[in-house]
Amino acid sequence: MIKCVAIDDEPIALSIIQEYCKRYGDIDLQCFTSPIAGMDCIRSTRPDIVFLDIEMNSHNGLTLAKELPAGTCLIFTTAFSHYAIDGFNVDAVDFLHKPIFYPRFERAMEKAKKYMKLSAEADEMSGTITLKVEHKNVIVNLKDIIVIEAMDNYVKIFRKDLPMVLSQITMKEMETMLPPDKFIRIHRSFIISVASIEKFSNRTVYLQKFPRHIPVGRKYLQTFNNFYNTFLTR
Known part of the structure; x- marks a missing residue:
């Protein structure tokens, strides 16, 4: 349909x-x-x-x-x-x-x-997604994405060695565009690339080539703990 x-x-x-x-x-x-x-x-x-x-x-x-x-x-x-x-x-x-x-x-x-x-x-x-940047479509390679951060009705897509992309889309919409085995939402304001994880605890994540640590939100703690346990047993 x-x-x-x-x-x-x-x-x-x-x-x-x-x-x-x-x-x-x-x-x-x-x-x-x-x-x-x-x-x-x-x-x-x-x-x-x-x-x-x-x-x-x-x-x-x-x-x-x-x-x-x-x-x-x-x-x-x-x-x-x-x-x-x-x-x-x-x-x-x-x-x-x-x-x-x-x-x-x-x-x-x-x-x-x-x-x-x-x-x-x-x-x-x-392995790409298409995002609206101003009034043009921009193709973003999934492998380049480190972290996605919410900003009102926009998101910031931080990429490896590439400029940040600002797109007018909600985090909920963004989640539906991403493969769940490669990306995980750990906070109301953050979706991270699994491949970019450098180290983590059950409350904080550090990412490669990203200067800030990312907090794990209380709402997403159980989901991340499940991922955390799975990751440790690989």
Whole structure:
């Protein structure tokens, strides 16, 4: 099932997308006339595809596109064709010009599915994750990550001999992107790379090429103790 979200302040435009998604099949679609509600849904559910209008009464879709989670497959839907170049500058996979006809919608869906397949294969083969940095997608190699630190609604990704990456994503979302055998959350504000551990006790962790020690939070103590015991018996 492909998870999709559509944002458009025109209910008729949303009903057309809804009809086409039903006709295409295997799509779970949520529609929003409110850009704010739609973006809240996108951040919490991380859909595969977002259909986004550009000129809305209260918001501009080009601005909203820069706030989408990294790796989101974006398809613009708009009556204004002069936005096409701007749309592709924010990594849109396709640009549907209203009025939208089903054959064109179907082609956009096929392009989106191909994009998602290639992205998933590339991430799996290369051991990378894709993060949104400002309004661009940035690929980060998992083997380079030492520690991830929370900072409000952002995270700092500290890497070996590379600049720190600042991305607008929650720690909960970050956890879902990381392989659990290679990364462990030990504090409300810290996820660490297992491979970067230099030494540790049941309350403190020291990491290679990282100047600070990392505390083990009380909430995560049992999880880390289980890891600690497993690590010692290897």
